[in-house]
Amino acid sequence: xxxxxxxxxxxxxxxxxxxxxxxxxxxxxxxxxxxxxxxxxxxxxxxxxxxxxxxxxxxxxxxxxxxxxxxxxxxxxxxxxxxxxxxxxxxxxxxxxxxxxxxxxxxxxxxxxxxxxxxxxxxxxxxxxxxxxxxxxxxxxxxxxxxxxxxxxxxxxxxxxxxxxxxxxxxxxxxxxxxxxxxxxxxxxxxxxxxxxxxxxxxxxxxxxxxxxxxxxxxxxxxxxxxxxxxxxxxxxxxxxxxxxxxxxxxxxxxxxxxxxxxxxxxxxx
Amino acid sequence: xxxxxxxxxxxxxxxxxxxxxxxxxxxxxxxxxxxxxxxxxxxxxxxxxxxxxxxxxxxxxxxxxxxxxxxxxxxxxxxxxxxxxxxxxxxxxxxxxxxxx
Numbered sequence: 001x002x003x004x005x006x007x008x009x010x011x012x013x014x015x016x017x018x019x020x021x022x023x024x025x026x027x028x029x030x031x032x033x034x035x036x037x038x039x040x041x042x043x044x045x046x047x048x049x050x051x052x053x054x055x056x057x058x059x060x061x062x063x064x065x066x067x068x069x070x071x072x073x074x075x076x077x078x079x080x081x082x083x084x085x086x087x088x089x090x091x092x093x094x095x096x097x098x099x100x101x102x103x104x105x106x107x108x109x110x111x112x113x114x115x116x117x118x119x120x121x122x123x124x125x126x127x128x129x130x131x132x133x134x135x136x137x138x139x140x141x142x143x144x145x146x147x148x149x150x151x152x153x154x155x156x157x158x159x160x161x162x163x164x165x166x167x168x169x170x171x172x173x174x175x176x177x178x179x180x181x182x183x184x185x186x187x188x189x190x191x192x193x194x195x196x197x198x199x200x201x202x203x204x205x206x207x208x209x210x211x212x213x214x215x216x217x218x219x220x221x222x223x224x225x226x227x228x229x230x231x232x233x234x235x236x237x238x239x240x241x242x243x244x245x246x247x248x249x250x251x252x253x254x255x256x257x258x259x260x261x262x263x264x265x266x267x268x269x270x
Numbered sequence: 271x272x273x274x275x276x277x278x279x280x281x282x283x284x285x286x287x288x289x290x291x292x293x294x295x296x297x298x299x300x301x302x303x304x305x306x307x308x309x310x311x312x313x314x315x316x317x318x319x320x321x322x323x324x325x326x327x328x329x330x331x332x333x334x335x336x337x338x339x340x341x342x343x344x345x346x347x348x349x350x351x352x353x354x355x356x357x358x359x360x361x362x363x364x365x366x367x368x369x370x371x
Contacts, residue, residue, distance in 0.1 A: 013275060020274030023291045031306050096292045111281045118277045124288065180302045184310060191315060201304035210304070232308035247308060248315035 003107055004050040005115040008043050015040030019121055038184045044122045051107050058122045065102055066123055067130075070095050074131060075156050078138040088135035092128070099123050129185050137167060137177040140198055144168075149261050150268055166194055170264060173219045192250055195219045198257065203236050210236055211257030220253040223263045227253055316341065323349070332361050 018036035021029060029037065045059040056064075074091060081087040100120060103109040109120045134156065141153050153168040154161035166174040173195035180199050196215045203210050220227070220242075227244035235243045235254050243254040255263070274287060302310075321340045326333045334344050342351045347359040 016275045016277050017273060019276045020279070020287075023276070023287050024274060031310065034302065034306070034310070093292050100288070111285075114279060114281070114284075115277050117279060117284050120288065121276050124291070180304075180307050183307075184314065192311075201307055202301040204303040204305075232312065233305040235308065236304050245308065247312045250315055 002051075003110050003113060003116055004055075005113075005118065006048045006050070006055075007115075007118070008046050011040060011043045011047065015043065016118070019125070022125075023121065034181075034184070038181075041122065041125050041185065044118060047118065047122075049108055049116075049119055058119060061108065061119065062123055062126055065106065065108075066099055066127055069102075070099070070127070071130065072157070072159065075134055075138075075162070078135060079157065084135055084139045084142065088131060088138075092131040092135075095131075096124055096127055099127060129182065133179055133182050134162075136179050136200070140177045141168070144261070147261050147265075149264055170196070171219070171222060171268065173222070192216075192247075192252075200257075201236060210239065212239070213255050213257055213260040215253045215255065215260075217251050217253070223260075223267055225263065230254075332359075334359060 015036050018029070018033045019040050021033055022037045045057060047058045048055045049058060049061055050056075074088075074095065077091055078084060078088060100109065103120055103123060109116045137156065141156075144151050144153075149170070151168050151170045154164055156162045167176045169175070175196040175198060176194050177198045180201055183197075183199075192214075194216075196213055196219050198211075198213050200209045200211050202208075215223070225242060227242045228238050230238045230243040230245055232245060232247075235245060239254070239256050240259055242259075245252050245254060274283070276284070279287075321336065321342065323344075324335045326335070332347075334347060334349070336342060336344055336349075342349055344350075347361070349357040349359070351357070
């Protein structure tokens with residue numbers, strides 16, 4: 001039972017090296033390498049793996065062997081956890097090891113065929129993206145409930161609902177909850193279609209995460225308040241003020257997550 | 271293991287690297303610096319924004335121009351994109367029958 005791998009021609013050695021760098025230590029990646037990681041993982045979706053005369057894309061393999069098996073139980077578990085961040089982490093690692101065992105048992109990862117390393121990395125990369133994305137989303141949704149911020153959100157345990165184009169509605173505005181890399185790794189080519197985005201940004205100088213909400217002008221107009229026109233590199237320094245930035249042609253207001261919750265509650269209590 | 275090229279690695283080294291990745295990575299591992307985040311977001315937005323190409327019909331023939339910050343260059347009727355692709359415009363106003371179906 002020999003496994004065969006066919007890679008798209010636009011998958012290069014640079015992509016493979018960047019994926020290796022990502023595995024070793026993502027904090028050392030520069031901007032170009034990050035882009036190579038996201039591009040490489042995206043291109044690999046169309047790579048094919050053939051086993052026993054049956055060929056399928058990496059994306060199909062992931063869907064069949066990982067997503068349909070582990071995604072539902074993982075999300076169900078997120079809803080049960082007391083400490084989502086810590087327990088999701090443990091669960092992520094346990095399932096990652098199980099994915100490796102499954103790939104090996106099914107013959108898709110073969111120690112003597114180095115090309116199959118790409119199948120394994122592909123599955124681990126997307127599993128990692130999936131778990132951290134949904135753990136973050138469940139943390140935020142739970143916090144919104146605890147904070148008394150009125151909103152409507154999908155039940156992520158429903159597969160169709162979690163594949164919906166937006167995550168929640170606040171004051172009639174549609175929004176998404178995304179980790180910062182999710183914008184580039186998963187939502188490639190979608191731009192910024194929604195009214196607001198809840199995310200977290202890494203402050204290199206203070207080495208801390210900062211929860212933020214990025215709002216389009218219509219949502220900001222409904223909340224109202226002073227803004228400060230800012231350059232992209234100074235956004236986090238402007239907080240807790242409200243940074244007004246331009247991302248290409250898109251105007252955005254960047255607000256601290258805690259401050260945003262307060263503003264929404266105040267507006268809805270009026 | 272400075273240059274780990276996935277797909278070509280020694281198996282033992284690869285598996286050790288994978289185990290370290292699983293064991294020591296956390297859900298908070300996407301430490302993309304904020305400035306880099308916004309720069310990449312701007313680049314992504316720019317890549318998705320439509321590009322307007324202007325064609326002026328002068329006596330000497332059509333003149334094609336584009337805004338200086340567009341991600342392409344124009345030489346005559348050749349439009350070259352930053353990613354290497356090229357679009358060639360052909361103007362055949364008197365020969366509509368030559369336009370492929």
